[in-house]
Amino acid sequence: MKKVFERPKSMYPVSTHYCPGCGHGIVHRLIAETIDELGILERTVGVAPVGCSVLLYNYLNCDMYEAAHGRAPAIATGCKRVHPELVVFTYQGDGDLASIGTAEIIHAAARGEKITTIFINNAIYGMTGGQMAPTTLIGQKTTTSPFGRTSKDTGYPLRVSEILATIDGAAYVERVAVNDPKNVMRAKKAIKKAFKTQMKDLGFSLVEVLSQCPTPWRMSPRDAIKWVEEKMMPYYPLGEFKSPKREG
């Protein structure tokens, strides 16, 4: 018998601090597999956000920065401009990227910065206990939208991939999910494509991942997956929003 699935080498063999059923763990593994498969562990640099995944460097064993809230793309830019030969990625939540870090992500894309962003959209601020995010759905209850988000007062959830796809410097933008094995595999493909886009110097690349966040959603992990499918996907359609031009 042969091992056909095991922990990727780019991951430390440790238990994570995430809630049971949290999507972060799946995405971490996909990044690690990508790094392993591309053989780039020794030249990959990650930038962890402020959010539940702030401790990402405890799980992936490439060189890493811990960013300030929202500023991962700026830090990645600083690093990439010093070491253009490295593969630099940021890993960011929806509070981090779509709220406080809006300017940084838009301008990293506009500059066509040769970095990759893995964007975890779980429609909430996980780390701080479940406040509303810019991606929180209409009607969704959070600790700061206790009666459900209304468009009257707070407008509409931001569709980050759609926005970034309008920007010339963004070479590759895709939205995926990790709700079932098929989509996990697609997410993996997208992440790999994003890294390759960077390695080919084609510009900025971003993969948005719809991710389950059971605890602050106040759901079981299974219900959380159902919620991703039934509520998130209709508003956040999966798919490739921008395709790298010269991808081989």
Added chain:
Amino acid sequence: MKKVFERPKSMYPVSTHYCPGCGHGIVHRLIAETIDELGILERTVGVAPVGCSVLLYNYLNCDMYEAAHGRAPAIATGCKRVHPELVVFTYQGDGDLASIGTAEIIHAAARGEKITTIFINNAIYGMTGGQMAPTTLIGQKTTTSPFGRTSKDTGYPLRVSEILATIDGAAYVERVAVNDPKNVMRAKKAIKKAFKTQMKDLGFSLVEVLSQCPTPWRMSPRDAIKWVEEKMMPYYPLGEFKSPKREG
């Protein structure tokens, strides 16, 4: 004989500090005419940016804030949430809105904030002496892109209207120019429509104005106009990018 054209009442009868041929003066007048025609001087509030038009309150005589650089939409939000009955507009340059204030404008739009933004895109930082803006064209020389902007190092100019049009909370987005009388009239119509969009509570509205900035462009006012037509318009096409849904 009848006066068929005179200074609008909402403008102070003073000379401006702008360079000869600067587009700001034209847009100021269009806003004043709009305020006059809608009869809303007593309930209009403007928010001046940091940029050449920081002294806007010396020219328009409605109530006004002077914002910090990039933060006009946040200030307008604070005001509008206190006085929903007022008509609140921000007036912002491309450095102010498209660079440092990126997050604030995106989120004002996302919230569907009932404010109007007049966005002066002159492809440069006028106030501080002609540095590169996010809207500076490829090849354009500025004091911080002395050899001409290259996409390799700095990516591509941001198309703000196109970005904002993807956002649900933005009810009305149009790009106009003030290079000739016909376009000035169109710009006027757009500004009026934007104010009306706000007054009907339809959501956020923005008018992007391509504007000549002769001095830091190192051109005569006439050449500046030609440059708007020949260089800016092809990259920044005029037109309505988002139409208010229930506009009457």
Added chain:
Amino acid sequence: MGKKTLMTGNEAIAEAAVQAGCRHFFGYPITPQSEIPEYLSKRFPEVGGCFLQAESEIASIYMVFGAAGAGARVMTSSSSPGISLMQEGISYISAAELPCVIVNVMRGGPGLGGIQPSQSDYFQATKGGGHGDYHVLVLAPSTVQEAADLMMEAFDLADKYRNPVMILGDGFLGQMIEPVEFKHMSSTDRPARDWTITGAKGRAQNVVKSLYLKPDVLEQHNLGLHRKYQKMIKNERRVEAYLTEDAQIIIVAFGMAARIAKTAIKILREKDIKAGLVRPITLFPFPYQTLERVAEKVDNLLVVEMNLGQMIEDVKLGVCGKAEVHFYGRVGGMVPNYDEIVADVEKIVKESR
């Protein structure tokens, strides 16, 4: 109200804001103060208030700018890194002379630091973390009750001086539960606000601004602000003196550290060491005179802080060489230990005999 209820410090601060007539909140979540926005997001709909979670602390402080300029009672709250992001805005608000209340529930720093209680933002709050010559009026409660009381007063002080007022607490103050009673506000009248942005109806244009391109004009503006700060210094200094009358040694501490010091003082007095406490309640204006006075009566002061020595500079400025000033500080989320304070005091007393 007028009835004692149990509340966390964060909740009490939020409810006090409601009681003080605050109806606008703009803020961004951050531990350990998120219960303030969370409370208000629930509570404001009952009273017709406007709760808005901003996209960032920067946006928050400028929404506060906008609402304050529009004449509203308005507040924001955050914790250390978020307050750092507000420094430009606080400078602008001070310059434009807008009344508002800013709550900082401090956590360990620098950088991302930690989320445990700290008093490491003393300098930032009192000396001005932003640019330019300006001052925020800083109030440092040490109990949940005092947090509620000072919070209510903060709005009045903000109005009185047209100046930002900061409530400076620590993570424990925000998270702990204690009894609290909301006193009826003596008056909810606010000073005239004819300078606010309301639409120029029947009057000339109002402008809320901070740019003065001519240096002589800007100097005059600064001198005007300076006179206001002098007025605060004259009128608003507050300090608690606890068992100072007969004291042979004085502990100086604010907020949570002061409470811990009180327990140490009880233990010390049981050991026949007459220790007393000076607890600055206003950190700006700082009660230098009280320090000067006690320094004339004792040979030693011990400053206790949840940082590595910040308020001690103000204490020294007050003491001005008239007594020895010692320091005991814990940092990074560690809180001072009253047994260690006792030991320190015993040592000082022994050595100075």
Added chain:
Amino acid sequence: MGKKTLMTGNEAIAEAAVQAGCRHFFGYPITPQSEIPEYLSKRFPEVGGCFLQAESEIASIYMVFGAAGAGARVMTSSSSPGISLMQEGISYISAAELPCVIVNVMRGGPGLGGIQPSQSDYFQATKGGGHGDYHVLVLAPSTVQEAADLMMEAFDLADKYRNPVMILGDGFLGQMIEPVEFKHMSSTDRPARDWTITGAKGRAQNVVKSLYLKPDVLEQHNLGLHRKYQKMIKNERRVEAYLTEDAQIIIVAFGMAARIAKTAIKILREKDIKAGLVRPITLFPFPYQTLERVAEKVDNLLVVEMNLGQMIEDVKLGVCGKAEVHFYGRVGGMVPNYDEIVADVEKIVKESR
């Protein structure tokens, strides 16, 4: 180089950075320092450097964070409001112990204020405008030559302590032209940087971070930083003493104000009043000892600042009651007038007779 040329302070600072081996600049335009980025946007292509105009000061300081973490000699520059926006980032850089150089060419504040020269960001620079217990090493040049010299040294100091170093100048220092000569750097060797982010090739992972969730660990981290600051205090205090030996009164001033004071001192000495100058060159660490020493010899000190009284607190902490400390300040872009300094000194001398 080694030849005197005429340059503005801003240009000299920029060229000094190039000479010091700095090859990465991230910044955002603001008057009166935009000539620094402008110069480098022209100059860097010649030497293979990377100039990048960021979308904001916040992005700038975090690009600096990224580049410094990656091992580069890196800088940013701004002026007062922009520096306020960097406070969170400066706290993060200090916490993560990254070497970098930050230039603040100060203008009048608070708020948008004005664009004329000022020294109103003294507190922010020296006490820490960001959150947490941290310190930036602050250098205050008073001539274009010194700006260039200190700028070159700043990079070495940053490397030596793995700490941000700030060059604190004013608008006039940035705009004025003076002769400047670029000294050959004694050494361009940089200390080992085995902690930097370069890709984990042949070694374990490196992490650049500032979060320490456990308070005892964060306390240790803070104490480690504290020890570093103590080292700076021990080794890096710099001060110019000008005609202090026989002085009957001492003026204390830094940067531009100190130059103006020198002219006043010349005039005073012509009038047979023996005035001297203490000019702190490092503002953190502050040369308290020098002040203490001179305070033993004179009865009066006059602090001259382009603000409403900030460094005076440090002067008083140094003097510690041993002499009277007077103040003369101009603010908002107004610069001190040497004739007024002369008059003030004459008055003090007369009254103290």
Added chain:
Amino acid sequence: MKAPFYEDIILAGFGGQGIMFIGKLLIHSAMKEGRDVTWIPSYGPEMRGGTANCTVVISDEAIGSPVITSPHSLIVMNNPSLDAFEPRLKEGGVLVMNSSLITHKAKRKNISVIGVPANEIASEIGDKRVANMVMLGAYVGHTKTVSKEKILEGLRGLLGEEKRKLFEVNKKAFEKGMEFGKV
């Protein structure tokens, strides 16, 4: 004149064991007796499990430090909590520990130890979730820090309308605990 009453307690256990709740219940009840009270929690990224603790102070006088270096009493519900807090207990202090889950032994001799098989008792009562109330009962039964009446009054208040139906089982658990503590 009686010496003024003063008591401080640290309560600790796993995240879901209801430690915070019984701490709050203590102060609610003690406040009803006219005393000053403080409750201070460990806090953090609570989302993600781990252990939790809180500190309660009850006093006739205004409370100084709400943070307690060496508490008079300790209620612990799992092994890590025992290990962490036992050394800090005051000499002569009271340690109430959940013997259903705690396999470690108390090490100190100069304290009173009360082992309570709280989970078993709770199971007997028919609701595993009320082990915390058993613990509280044992503590109150032993120390008499607050009266049973005030605890029940407090309980009713804290449960509120929605959870009114849980009152009886909690009450029962508390009473069982009290008996246990009195022994």
Added chain:
Amino acid sequence: MKAPFYEDIILAGFGGQGIMFIGKLLIHSAMKEGRDVTWIPSYGPEMRGGTANCTVVISDEAIGSPVITSPHSLIVMNNPSLDAFEPRLKEGGVLVMNSSLITHKAKRKNISVIGVPANEIASEIGDKRVANMVMLGAYVGHTKTVSKEKILEGLRGLLGEEKRKLFEVNKKAFEKGMEFGKV
């Protein structure tokens, strides 16, 4: 031993009149004579016209204040500058004013006034833009602050390769001015 040389000047005029340039030329030339120099400009949103001024200090010793309250000399090229700076001129100081454009009269008696029809002279020479050099010439001719040689050396340097062809007309203007100043 000669007393160390010291001179300070304020130069002021409309934005486009070349005031900044002649200030810079002064310090370039003076530096070539081994002196310490400073030049400090008024600065601001220059884009948009208005008046401009700069302050020059030249000294044998290290220069203290580069900001001058009451200068020894004043070169002014328009009315507002005369109005603004005349009161600040030191007693006995030198005021060089462009009489082509300045219609106001100098008010003070305790100074030396040199009126220079700089625009006319420049027009005669054939280039309106060199009025500034006429003014500088008049000032240098009168005060001998720097030598003509160093001025011309400095001029060559400042004009650089691109504007080399303007050297002669500038030189001529300067010389005409010098003659005027010597009178």
Added chain:
Amino acid sequence: MIAINEELCKGCTLCVNVCPFHLIQIADRISSKGYYPAKFVDLKGKCTGCTLCAIICPDVAIEVHR
């Protein structure tokens, strides 16, 4: 007929450019602000009051009568 306010005019020439009848010229006199202002020269009364010049004027220096 138009009236150009010389105190406001900055001589940018934009009006000169748009007048269909070339009725506006730049004066060779300097204004008190230091600009060469525009002047209206309509000897034959050709001005239709079309307002094009006023519409493009960045300094609202032109009033139009018809």
Added chain:
Amino acid sequence: MIAINEELCKGCTLCVNVCPFHLIQIADRISSKGYYPAKFVDLKGKCTGCTLCAIICPDVAIEVHR
């Protein structure tokens, strides 16, 4: 065949959900971390090693052999 690492498993049940042959169950034992871990019960050797369970596992607690 799969191996579930109980030290890593948090009992989220996602693997239980995806196994086409229902070969994974939640144990009623508490792990040292306080979770009810998943256990692999494949008495009939039905496991195809399809890896679906491992792919969805957020805690990389499953190794698959084939």
